[in-house]
Amino acid sequence: MNYLDEFKKFISSHYLSTGVRLTLGTIIPSLIFHHYGILSDWIAFPLGTLLIGGTDNPGPYHRRRNALLVAIATCFLVACITGYLRHFHFIIFLEIIVFGMFFSLVGVYGNRVNSIGLISLLVFVFNIDDHLSGDMVFRTAAIFSAGGIWYFILFMVLQKLLPYKLIQQLLGENFVELGKLLSIKADYYFAKPDYDELFNRMVHQQVILRENHENLREILFKTREIVTESTTKSRILMLMFLDSIDLFERILNSQQNYANLHRAFDHTKVLRLFGTYITWLAAEIQQIGLAVQSGYASHPRHDLDEAFNKCQRAFERMREHKMNHDNMEDFIMLRQILNSLQDVTERVKKLHRATKYEADVSKDYKLTVEAEDFTPKQDYHPRILLDNLSLKSSHFRHAVRVTLGLLAGYIASLFFAVGHGYWILLTIAVILKPAFSITKQRNIHRIGGTILGVTVGFLFLYLIDESTPLFILMMVSMILAYSFLKINYFVASTSITLYVILSFHFLNPQHVTAVLQDRVVDTVIGSLIAYIISSYVLPVWEHSQIKQYMKEALDANRKYFDIVAAKFTGKQLDINELKLLRKNAIIAMANLSDNFQKMLSEPKRQQMNMEEYHQFVATSHMLTSYIASLSTYAQTLEYVEFSVEFEMMIRQIDRQLQAATDIIDGKTGNSLEIVRESLPQNQRLVELLADRKKQIKELGIEKADQSPVRKMLSDLKTINGLFELISTISIDEIKILQKIKTAKAA
Structure with a gap:
């Protein structure tokens, strides 16, 4: 962008x-x-x-x-x-x-x-x-x-x-952030990617998207005119949101073993070509977002069909000249990436058409999920408030901190007898937040923004004598203040200070110098009180909550895996339940990631087992991605004849996920034995692969491609590989949790 x-x-x-x-x-x-x-x-x-x-x-x-x-x-x-x-x-x-x-x-x-x-x-x-x-x-x-x-x-x-403006703005923002997520994915395909840096960027982007999805679900699914009394425009808006969720899953499930990918194809140009095309797709999605926000029809910046065909031709040329029975599995992996790109391309083309809000786009629209299941629930029963009257509640501890901060601020305002003592209390009220990391950030932004705002305000008043330009500057600073209040508190704090000073100048120009001084003094006093209170009065450190987030992520991933994997044992797939469990898994993953990011801003003495927690966040992200990849095949393929082999693998993975949960719960189980157990091998697939390699070796690629089992083998190899990856990740999580448990015991 x-x-x-x-x-x-x-x-x-x-x-x-x-x-x-x-x-x-x-x-x-x-x-x-x-x-x-x-x-x-x-x-x-x-x-x-x-x-x-x-x-x-x-x-x-x-x-x-x-x-x-x-x-x-x-x-x-x-x-x-x-x-x-x-x-x-x-x-x-x-x-x-x-x-x-x-x-x-x-x-x-x-x-x-x-x-x-x-x-x-x-x-x-x-x-x-x-x-x-x-x-x-x-x-x-x-x-x-x-x-x-x-x-x-x-x-x-x-x-x-x-009536639809807010929905369009949020939906457009969702597509812009989705495009940014895909552009991060593109960086994996260029030479020498920094995997840790890219992973951290992806985690941050997924947290942003999670919050946006929750807002959109609440608005769309709780608005009767959209769910039951829909017009063409509202149907298309709902359709675009549902497509964005599916597109998000498609981006999420395109997770690959990028180290192996670069090992196999770094000497060719194909990865760079794929990366460039993914960057183009990301730009198209962001263009769609801007169009939805603004209310105009979007038009493709690039010829997507020609660009995709170029990628496909490059793959087929390389496959024709370089694929052999030894590297066949690498080419299967590259084929799956190409299939994903084709799917994303078709979705992007469909979304471009949707921005025109034409009736034929929504003629086949049908809400395939139960809206009530996907709407954020909020209970307002008084018992919830009463249940939180305990020091075990983070909300109660935050309320105590705010109350003590206000008491200290009021005493300070009486003691120092400054002209606008209520600014001290106002600073404390807006800075103190339940999370220490957010309070710390807002504290820094508040002090820095206030000093900068006072400086700029003084310069404006010193250099400009006319009321009209000062009034225009005050209006602009007000707009900036309330536009950036939730996205950049430093800019908002600077702008608020500026417009407050300018407004005081219009109301009482004789005392504006005293206002400048009071603003700085009161803000500094309030910020100091807020910092002391947040650091030493009943603080809630993120490491004390991460255990719960880890368990929720494990439970959500296990339920998501179970419903997806059941399809490969011959059971029917409930799409509504699948999407609900997918949503829960993504939310749990984002909550865990957000919790870990907040830990990074806390004092060093509170950052315990950070390396292990970071590894667990990374493996949870990969686990959700691999299950999402598996769900793509579960929704489109039927390979019931392999159900016995898959069922053995599924039972083993379930045991592994349960063992990880037991470690978090403090239960003594057989996790060491489970780690040593290997995943049951799919013997039928091994035999098919051996036959396929033999065909390529004896007949050549062109004749071997005429075999009817080629497509089936490609799918089965990928599905089996995903089960193996999920099992490997599950074992990794058991090992990580054992390290954390050992470190705490020591």
Whole structure:
């Protein structure tokens, strides 16, 4: 992806839409109030628009609507309670304890409720200070709520005018990230690949895609108009999403033994040719993503048919002149890669056509899965909150940290008596997160962004005297702040500081220098408190949770393997259950990878057995990929006559996966014996391979290719190889877990 495409992606993304929506929703009423000379009295209105709008996360229409209404009501109550009692310091301490614990603990109900809790805390922080409302508490709370209602009306209008816009933006982003994943795959085919670096990039990309898939599933499968009352456009959007999931699996299951691949074909140009073509396919997928985001039809950048035919001709020429009975299995592997490229090519061509939203594209559309099974579930029962009132709960420990941080920040604001002491509490509230790694990153970005924002703001005010360019700069910084808030906190923090300083300049230009100083001092104090609290108060280190993520990944992979492998024993394949278990395996793998990435940002003293954990993450990734590859054959082939041989292999692999789970659970089993046992050999396949090699040696490739068993043998060799790879990976995981267990015991 070049810089121009990155810019196009940002311009058409939902992040920029959010930034523009919040900025215009805030600026328009502010300009009206300024025109009538009442802006200082009604300043709570734009603040209400900004804060309530901050709870509007992507999701189904009814959930976004309900969240906004709950946020408006909750913030009104918090503003009234805080405003009327803010002159009593001991009551403020009690409020910090109650609000800090409750609004942090509600994060157990998911990100949407967590956003409402955070915004409610910010409303509490703002209303502690007299700067906002003076003595007119109820009036200010009502004006603040009116600002929230104004955003709610804006949301409803835009939803009616552009009902599919958010889906298109998220779906387009999904294709762009999918293209990036495929471009990483392409790097495996070029000379001297850095396998560790490529693996880490792939893991990071899969975590991004996992989050995007969850958002899209929630919106698409929970929107009645798309699932049951679909139009041509909604059917095509659903079709493209389902195709993107299948394409993701196809990319995932194209995992090969790249070391062997380079050993066999590095001296030829075929791998470089394949790598270049995969790069082209990645660019096409990203082009489709940009088109879906922007709402226009995409057109191929390259002639895909000609490019694929070039790869195929190169393979066939090399096969004709260089394949013999000794390297036949290497060429079978290369043939499978070519088949995968053909499949991806056809999918990309289909997706290009889909961006035109023509009725004939969706005429054969049928939702082949139960939407309810794939929708993220969220239970809002009070017992969930009560069950987390324990130090064993990471949510409860986070709530304690936030509460103690706010108490320390409030005491600091009283002690230092700075002009905008509530900024200390605001900094603590937005920086402290459940994971230490995220808190650490946001802390650095907050301090760096604040200092840079203050510096740039000072330069703007020093160099520019005219109000109009300063106002334009303030609007641009607001848009950037709320566009980058969830993707780059450093840019967001810089932009927030900049627009706050510029807004203070318009409201009270005489005191802007004091504002500059207060902003830096308060942010530094709040950041220091947040760092100390996150490091030493009931921290939840990632290594304490990785065991659970490892077990979930093993269990998910085993269930995924069992349903796929059952097809090779003659059982029928339930596509809905297959896709559900595939989703669970990919989510479990992404969660494990995400947990390990967070461990890398923690203090060195908390990074135990990192090499072994990294190996386990890598093997889990390969295990899911190989099972996904096996599922491709399970969905298209029938080789029931080999069921007895496959069943013996399946039972052995199941024993291996169970042994790995037993080690995590601390059970003493026969894992050492299982590791030593070799996978039962498929004797019938060995005989077929021997016959095939004999035919090639005696008759030559051209005549041997006329044999009816060639295609079957190629498929069976690949399927058998996948079973062997899955078994090898399972044994590797047992050995890794044994090392971790031994290291902990020592």
